[in-house]
Structures are given as structure tokens and as C-alpha cells.
Amino acid sequence: MNAKIKSAFLAPDGFQDQLLKELDGVLSCHGRLILTDRHPRKSPFWAQNSWQNPSLIPIQSISDAAKKLKALQRNWSLYSCQLHRRAQLIQEQLPHVSFNPLGFPASLPGSPLGSWTLLDRDTLLAASDCSSAFPNGEVHFLEDKINPPNRAYLKLWEALTLIQEYPCRGQFCMDVGSSPGGWSWVLARLGAEVLSVDRSLLDERVAKMQGVHFQKGDAFSLKPGELPESRENIDWLFSDLACYPEKLFDWVMMWVESGLCDNFICTLKFQGDGDYFMAQKFADIPNSRVLHLYNNKHELTWMKLKTWESSPVQS
Template identity: 60%
Template sequence: MPIDIVTAYLAPEGLVHPLVQELNGETAVHGRLVLSPLAAQKAHWAENVWLAPKKIPVQSISDAARKLKALQRNWWLYSFHLHRRAALIQEQLPHVSARPLFFPAPLPASPLGSWTLLDAHTLLASARCTSPFPNGTVNFVEDREGPPSRAYLKLWETWTRFQRHPRPGEFCLDAGGSPGGWAWAAAALGARVLSVDRAPLAPKVMSLPGVSFQKGDIFSLKPETLAGREPVVHWLLSDVICYPEKLFDWVVGWLESGMCENFICTLKFQDGANYAIANRFADLPGGQVLHLYYNKHELTWVRLAPAPTSDTVSGT
């Protein structure tokens, strides 16, 4: 029997399994879209969550377009079958730009709904979704000259999603920074970066103003060692390839030190991994765990200092 649909979760390409695993209750899977009869729940692996999906009977392609437009202006299709029919409906809807963004970019100003065809005569449409981006996809115009790896796209995505990034002069500790994509991205914003890795940075990153490098094991770098040199870590960035459990213990030490303002850490999983550690990161106060479009078999833990209020900024 089909389930009542109360929420829907869109999994990243190839990652339906961990998403289904983390959701409570029965689910129905259509391509990458996972339907649930339960209210919105924690879903680290979802690229987008449809918060208010409605089943809408439709007579024809134009009837479907009319009914969607009556709900709101902007819609994005997720198509898992009946592709031709779905595309014909989408063509009758107002154009929504999915052009790649130039970093830094603001968030899209207008809400974006998501819809699909459950069958030829039934839409599933949600005017409210967690992501303002088409199917949760944040695409950037890439810099193919400056950075030595594409890993910087994870930072660009996080900084864009939260509309926060390092400011000129802020200090970033870049754990597992080789070959230097993250250091390049932070230095390009005028931040000072200390990258720590067993492998060196690419020479073109090493020579950037504000970038320094320390060879070695990041897990042996403790807050008290750095404190004499840099009392405040404005951004603790980690892209270290390691067991997330090991990263957790290290990060907790930095959290407890009170020296760090903002954290962005990649949690890397092996196939068949136990994802329970993601909940331990998510439970750290003030943080959240999410799957970025530019993450592969990874999650990202983000914990930002409270945003400065306008009073703080103006000093009044």
C-alpha cells in the first residue's frame, strides 16, 4: 500500500542508502527521492528536504503547470520517470536560472519549490524546501588556474550556504591542507592560513601572501601549543583523511579550549561505515552536520560563532 507522504528527502547521487538508513519509519524510494509518512526529521545525507509535499491530481500537462503556478512562482523538477511528460510541464513554468555562481554570491532571494510526477496524473509538489538551490545543487564557476585541487569548492559552498567566510587578517588553521585548495580559498579572502599536513603544499599556494606551512601530524597539534603564537583561531578547517572518531576527539579539545570561533570539518567515510559518529558531531552544541553538493562519501560538520548583530558591528 502506498504510504502517506508527509516529507520527502532528496539523496545525493549514489547515496540513497545512508539516507534511508538514517530515516526513522517506513520509506518509499523513487530514484533519489525518499518519501516518508513522518514529520521532518534529522537527515544529514539529504541534499534537499521537501517540507510540505502535496499530492495534486492533474488532467493534463497544462493543468499540471497551472496548478503549480497557482501555488507559487518558482519550481524545480526532480524527475525519476515519465521524463518527457515532466519536462513538458516544467517548460510551461516560469524560467528559473540554474547558472553556476561566481563566488562570493548571495543566496537566491526567491523561494524555490520542488516537484515530481508520481504517475502521469499525480504531482507531488512542495512549495517549502530546506534548500534554496535547484535540487540542493550549489554549482560554482570554477577557478582552473589558482587552486591545486577542487577541494576548495567545499569551502565556497559552506561559506555561501551560511553567508559567512573569513575576513581579511583572520587566522585559519587548515588541517590536512595539502595540496592547498582550502589554503588558496582562505588566502584569496585575505585571511592568514597555517596549513598542517604530512605532505607539502603546492609551491604556488606556499608562495601566497598570508600562507604558512607546518609539516607533521595534525593530531599532535594541541591548543596550548598554538596559543602562544595565535591566541584566536577564527576558522578551524579540517579536510584530513582520517576516521571521524579520531577527528571528533581532536576537535573536542579545540572546542573546549575556547580558542576557536568557527569550525568547518569534513567527516570522511569508508564504504559500509557506521555513520553513528555523525550524530555525535551533530550533538555538539551550536553545530550541524550536512551533506554538501561538493561532498562525496563525506559529511561536513559546521559550527559557526553566533552572527554579529548590527549593534555589535556598528559598535553602538
């Protein structure tokens, strides 16, 4: 079986079942790491990190393991699912890689980061080419525990950090399903104008921020061509609406087809185990991507950017 390992995928904590449903050719599971005998056509939605070129490396000792990893590249992060002490001793012999929590905004780590794990005492599995620049796909931020009204801002921070594009002064954003206001807080702090829409009120401090205009009501009643504040188009549409993905899809497609909005970041919230037919429908919208953010729970994030029209994304 070992010779057949072609790729490995790390599931987010608690979402192994979702990832397993997406994968063909599963060979074995090691904690949250799932090994397969094929290269999938597209990145799985529920993978927190994809190991693209895993190889099995026999090792004779801790220092032999470290030597073999260092011969492949400098930076490695350990996914430890067993033999924790031995794995830790190997990791300690590798060059130190500093991964302090990020401030916001922050640039992405510049150097490639490989991932490895111990499959048994004498064998490690290592991949120098991984989809995430962060150890095990975990994007940690220096949290602001005072100003935002909830922790939802972390998923928007993560999404914007991954795409390295930020709404800015002079841009107009619509943030639907915005209450109590974590996302509107992020957008106003970046200097953008935000039309913030929810059936529930915003946190008072967010409502008073410069650039935030709150409208109470049903987001689905907002139609292209009826933009408020004499706006002709929208730079960014954000949705964290608690709603069925089907309903969001129909509404969002109206905006996509109108051509009035450049960029979209929307959370797709799933009930129970659901099937992910809708995730694929979103992913099939041109120039877009669906992924599970580290700061997402039982939800995926769909993003579509104007800049991806000239450099198509790999979904």
C-alpha cells in the same frame, strides 16, 4: 498510502542507501527521492534536499499541472525520475528561474524554490517548502580550472556560501590536512592568514601566496595553548584530514573545550558503509550542524559557528 506522505528526501547521487538507513516510515522510492509517512525530528545528514510539505496533486493535462503549480508559488524545480518528456513539458510552462553557476563569493538565492516530480501520468508530488534554495540541492560554481591545485576548493566554497560567512582580512585560520592546498588557496584569496598543516607539502603556488604559512607535520600534535606566531586564539579551524571521524572528534573537542576557536568547518570521512554514530556525535556538539554538501563525496561536513550561539541552528 498516498494520503500518508508527510515528507520526502532527495539523496545525493549514489548515497540512497545511506539516506534510507537514517529514515523511518519509508513509503516508497522514486529514483533518488524517498517518501516517508512522518516528519523526522532532525534533518537527515544524507539528504541533499528535504521536501517539508509534499502534497499530491491530481492533474488532467500538462497545462493543468503548470496552472496548479503556479497557483502555489512562482519558482519550481523539477526532480525528474520518470515520464521525463511529460515532466519537461510541464516545467517549460512554469516561470523561468535562472540558475547559472555561482561565482564566489555569492549570496544565496532570495526567493523560495519548490520542488516537484511526476509520480505517474496524472499525479504530481509538489513541495513549496524545501531545505535547499538550489534545484535538487545542487550547488554549482563557475570553476577555476587554473589556479587551485585540485577541486577540493569547491566543497569549501559551498560550505561558506551556505553559511554566508567568510574568513576575512585580519582573521587567523588553521587549515589541517591542507595539502595540496585547495582550501588554503580559498582562505588566502579571501585575505585571511592561514596556518596550513599537512604531512605532505603544499603545491608551490599555494605555499607562496600571501598569508599562507605552511607547517609540515602531524596535525594531531597541535594543541590549544601552543599556538604559533604569538596568536592567542583562532577565528576559524578547517579540517579536511583523511582520518577516522573518531580521531578527529577527540582532537576537535580539545579545541571546542578550550574556547580558543570561534568557528569550525571539518570534513568527516567515512569508510565503506560505516555507521553514522559518529556523525550524530558531531551533530550533538552545541551550535553545530552536520550535512552532506553537493560537492562532498563519501563524507559529511560538520560546521560550528560563533554566530549560531545567539541564533541556534535547526539540526
